[in-house]
Amino acid sequence: MKTYPVVEITFSPTGGTKKVADQISCYLGNITNTMNLIRHDVSFSDVTVPSDSLAVIAAPVFEGVIPDIVIERMKEIQGNHANCVVIAVYGNRAYDDGLIQLKDTAELCGFNVIASVAAVAEHSIMRQFGSGRPDEEDNKELKKFAEEILEKLSSEKELSTDYFVPGSHEYKRLGNLSVVPKANASCTGCGKCAEACPTGAINKNNIRTGDSSKCISCMGCIAACPKGIRKLNPVFLAAASLKMKDLLSGRKPNEIFL
């Protein structure tokens, strides 16, 4: 089957979204360009995706929607009518309005969204849920999704972008979680957390505490800390895990719409 030059655009604070995107992208073709929407110090406004490439845009679901900064940064990109696959990655609860929001946003950028995927990765706050995902079973399924996308691309018919995707166009945010990870006195001040922060909420001169007015609770700083020092309040974590246990348990599905 013919494969495509792939432009991969991701926002993945703790790496789960990127794992899913890579798994799908590698079967669709050669990744010719990657764009990291985590970067708050670069502008995406001069980015135009070549019309003959296939864009893969992947972002996580936070509280039922795509984080605002992802939407803002995505909107700067010119889709240039390139075909596009959107992937909303969720942490084994639900993706709610996240997938439809990602598809709508990519269309606003001028992409031709020919497939929409929802996929599970480990929950980035309560890592015992969806633990180890995407795993081997997921990877087989994601490969099958990529084959379905390639089949659609190779069909003689006009590529439909008007297919069913679950969710509401009103994009309902389910809560307003504001938990700011902190480091203790063992922090060496290496600055990896500040580099990883997508909003510039960690000031290199006061590295142990984050600015709660800028922090989006993405957990990127915890993932980036080489010493495992940056953490959430353990009491909050235990209480949240207990409260969310039923909603986050069981194996939630990967799904494709095209």
Ligand SMILES: Cc1cc2nc3c(=O)[nH]c(=O)nc-3n(C[C@H](O)[C@H](O)[C@H](O)COP(=O)(O)O)c2cc1C
């Ligand atoms: C603030 C926040 C809110 C989240 N909300 C949801 C949610 O509504 N539904 C869900 O299934 N997972 C939710 N998750 C889990 C993430 O969607 C999931 O872990 C995703 O893989 C994170 O992407 P990353 O690994 O690329 O950082 C949330 C995670 C965070 C940090």
